[in-house]
Amino acid sequence: MNLEGEASTVGWARWGAGTNAKTLPDTASTLLAQVLDLAPPPPVVPLAEVAVADCALDGAVLGALRRALGPDNVLTTRVARARHGSGMSTPDLLRHRQGRVPAAPQAVLRPGDHAEVLSILDICSRFGVAVVPFGGGTSVVGGLTPSATRHVAVDLGRLNGLVAVDPLSRTATLQAGLRAPRAAELLAEHGFTMGHVPQSYEYATIGGFAATRSSGQASAGYGRFDDMVTALTIATPRGTIRTGRAPASAAGPDLRHLFLGSEGTLGVITDVTVRIRPLPARSHYEGWRFASFADGLHAVRSLAQDGPRPTVLRLSDEAETMIGATGSGRSDGGCQLIAGYEGADVRPTVEAAAAVLAAHGGVPLGEESGRQWARHRFDAPYLRDALLDAGAFAETVETAAYWSALPEVHDRVRQAILGALPDAALVLAHVSHVYETGASLYFTVICSPGSDPIERWRRAKAAASDAIAAAGATISHHHGVGTDHRAWYAAEIGDVAVDLLRAVKQQLDPAGILNPGILVP
């Protein structure tokens, strides 16, 4: 990110920029044109022409911030502010394409250390200016669009160092603004990895992973980001909290978990200490086919509960398998499973897991289908750009549930989305995060945009969220709450817990400046 607040690679109104862009396979384009009522998309308004009102902060606030951070680190240009005005949901991108940034910050602040973050919180508390912590800007749930009338974005991009590595204890302290690929490079220099590879990997940051309880594609082997965090440093308007004195403790409630998932509403995470593991010497990916999603779920559950555990485990339902196959020209039917293995010597695990998968009716598809998944593991958001360019609409919904509820959740959410969309839509789903007691479900919806795709999706998403709630699942497995899931989140945790979170916020953030309206109204 340069002084204009330009990310080096992220596009405007799209995930991928320039050379990173992906195109849809011809077969997929043909299929989509047959199935959906595609509408030629309106032209994209360039970033330079996006309407952003002038900065409305008065000189006293800006002066105080400039003194605290240095004038170069208080950006008020329209471009910098537009770039920090929302996340990366499809509605966000569509608004950007239309030249709209409904919640542009008044300024973009670039603190250089923890003390400067504390200064920002102090100044903004005194002047009543809301603060939105900004990492990779990849929220897909409205986590960067607070309800405040004026706010500043705190871009943590300058907090991008590896603070410490303890190779004996296998921990590393990383600054919050480090993007995942750079964090991986820095750890690799010491021979280690976090193993945290979510789909947002290319842009997302360490602090964002913590603030939103991220989960990566290799969570079966490496765990969720929550599981990796051993300590956090958090700047709050009341001062600093440092959690995580030991690998495990019975000294009171584990306060790490109050800030993991707090989405910037309780403080600004400035560094994160994570458990690290040696870089794996080997990796192996392979595909399997199951006759049905139900059969595949049995197999996946068996591995999750009784092992052996692959590092990556991803089961597509029939619809996702079919659409995935259109690109490769395969048409095996059934459901595809991808199993990935990373470690010092993966062969015994590969063989033991293969025996389990075969015992549950799995048919091996070989390494090439696994390698193909690995090559394209970050493609989905680029393909979303391509779908929007092609005049379609694409967005995702995700949840998690206990194993016994999973088939019903899959069915109800699918039906709810299909029922809420008035014409043809593709609803694809996969399981990609498994636990002993249950798993995630990730739905991709591809449909016609209609005349008002944002409002159309709002209704479909509400129907999906209602179905998730009715089926007893959680409103988010790894995207977070933001503003989009707020109502369902409140219902999920109940009034007593909502009031509790409000009291926690009131204590740490008495002026109510931190990401107001996110998580809890």
Place this chain on the structure above:
Amino acid sequence: MNLEGEASTVGWARWGAGTNAKTLPDTASTLLAQVLDLAPPPPVVPLAEVAVADCALDGAVLGALRRALGPDNVLTTRVARARHGSGMSTPDLLRHRQGRVPAAPQAVLRPGDHAEVLSILDICSRFGVAVVPFGGGTSVVGGLTPSATRHVAVDLGRLNGLVAVDPLSRTATLQAGLRAPRAAELLAEHGFTMGHVPQSYEYATIGGFAATRSSGQASAGYGRFDDMVTALTIATPRGTIRTGRAPASAAGPDLRHLFLGSEGTLGVITDVTVRIRPLPARSHYEGWRFASFADGLHAVRSLAQDGPRPTVLRLSDEAETMIGATGSGRSDGGCQLIAGYEGADVRPTVEAAAAVLAAHGGVPLGEESGRQWARHRFDAPYLRDALLDAGAFAETVETAAYWSALPEVHDRVRQAILGALPDAALVLAHVSHVYETGASLYFTVICSPGSDPIERWRRAKAAASDAIAAAGATISHHHGVGTDHRAWYAAEIGDVAVDLLRAVKQQLDPAGILNPGILVP
């Protein structure tokens, strides 16, 4: 527990009663008499003669409680109240032996369901009577002795059912007052186990495990109790909180972790849903010897970080190994390690782990030493009774630290205890809970009682706690905070976090009735 509030087996002023009592091996008695200045203990004041003042609650409170619970479930007898007046630390037992119960509750309440717990909280909030949730009564950190002038104990013994089992998701919902052995029986009827076997197993309850973040002897294989909990139901003065909608979630902070470890200060846990596993078909325990504690630590760290993971992993330091050997007549020197394995087919893991242990210089001692440990796994608190009977003093200190800090923590805490005790003392230690990033350290101290053993221990424990803090370790790995660790806990989490916990308590418990003075002053 009958209507007099008598536990069926627990003794008075001692852990074990009657037939459960253990005696010291003759060799150990001889050694102790040689090393320590043993003092013949004063006679134990029988329970019936313990001084407990009359119940001071007025008729209005008692009337409201009796109407809510039924008169049989509001006990005001001296015996019931004495039995609910403290935990099981050595100072607690010494006071009991002297006929003292400094914090006897005014009444012992026995709610029959969650709604009755809510009623108790409502009545006690209105009348300003403090409430101490009481499970197994095994706290060793003063967790049952609040700072209130008058309080009631809420004995959860009637909440002793298995509510639900979901064999597919491998979860079970257990009521909070279930003692661990009964919980194990109920789960075994369905073919499952929690695998949670702390030393307090015989008396401790499910709710207590959750409220204190318990960790069991098989934590290397089954995890800490925190890890097992998927959901909690908590009665608070503000109403009910139900957490744990899914196996994993990114929907806001994980509120389970605000109540795990809350030690009854934020609410009364009434049921706990835990992850369960199939009853293991096989178990295997074996002993190993290492030349030094440092060598053993390397071996244990290797298994914890790179596997294979035994289910039980326990490494004694030189002193503990020597004292342990006095009972069996062995005198191999070095440090003893116990490795236990449970599962469907343990042999491959046993062999793979043996290769790792041997590569780190371990010498196998065979299965008998492992079986001996397993036979005596619950003996320590009984042996404490025997030591007190023999005129010695015995108590424990425990902590956890990252691997790189562990040797220094071991050394500093040992030295601090020895330095604080004016004459000879035995300080034995072991590692019994391992993590990828670190491990626990558990110290057993055996010394002369002196003229005022309680005050003498207070000073030694303070020195140990100061050393733990100075070495950067946590003030408790699995005993909790209670009143004994309060000052060090506050320093460990810092002022901002202490104020945060106070705000949480103020929100959930505005009348301040829940275990006042525990955890945070």
